[in-house]
Amino acid sequence: MQITPIRVGIDNFSYLVQCTQTQKCALIDPGNNASEAMKFIGSKNLELVCVIDTHHHRDHTADNSRLAGLYCCEILSSVEDASMLEDVTRTVSDGEILMVGNMRLEFLLTPGHTPGSLCVLADGKALFTGDTLFIGDCGRTDLAGGSNPQLFASLQRIKSLPDDVIIYPGHDYGEVPSDSLGNQKKVNKTLLAGSMEEFAHIP
Numbered sequence: 001m002q003i004t005p006i007r008v009g010i011d012n013f014s015y016l017v018q019c020t021q022t023q024k025c026a027l028i029d030p031g032n033n034a035s036e037a038m039k040f041i042g043s044k045n046l047e048l049v050c051v052i053d054t055h056h057h058r059d060h061t062a063d064n065s066r067l068a069g070l071y072c073c074e075i076l077s078s079v080e081d082a083s084m085l086e087d088v089t090r091t092v093s094d095g096e097i098l099m100v101g102n103m104r105l106e107f108l109l110t111p112g113h114t115p116g117s118l119c120v121l122a123d124g125k126a127l128f129t130g131d132t133l134f135i136g137d138c139g140r141t142d143l144a145g146g147s148n149p150q151l152f153a154s155l156q157r158i159k160s161l162p163d164d165v166i167i168y169p170g171h172d173y174g175e176v177p178s179d180s181l182g183n184q185k186k187v188n189k190t191l192l193a194g195s196m197e198e199f200a201h202i203p
């Protein structure tokens with residue numbers, strides 16, 4: 001597996017995840033401009049199998065339609081967020097597995113930022129967290145469909161994953177672009193909160 005982070009817009013991250021044996025790839029969150037991802041796919045002669053939207057917000061999904069028009073690929077989102085999106089061709093549920101070449105992508109439903117926010121666990125080693133978890137922080141819950149208790153529960157679920165999983169967030173908000181979950185468990189205030197009450201009072 002090879003992961004290529006691509007900066008999109010002001011501070012969004014798109015991720016091109018590729019199976020190095022088959023050259024099949026998935027694009028996680030195309031953002032509002034997939035041009036660089038498309039250039040990369042073309043230059044490496046990759047086969048784009050699917051676009052995965054971690055959630056429905058436009059800064060993560062605006063270029064879905066362009067990709068759908070140019071590639072013979074699926075556009076995936078959760079069932080819950082699909083109603084807010086155009087161009088979705090396949091919805092996934094919690095725990096569902098998708099093979100892209102020899103890569104195993106597992107979808108975790110982690111609501112809170114939106115009702116259908118997804119995290120994608122690739123080969124058990126890399127977790128693409130969208131706007132659920134950032135480096136040093138978590139996503140906001142004050143937009144439509146957001147829920148603080150749901151986000152807290154989703155963060156507890158992420159915390160249960162092994163320490164050596166690497167977190168790849170949907171925005172470049174932290175001191176580093178990505179980090180191990182083990183380190184984030186030590187320094188990220190939103191993961192350190194041990195109760196819903198504590199979580200609700202994080203400044």
Ligand SMILES: [Zn+2]
Pocket residue numbers: 055057113131
């Ligand atoms: Zn968002």
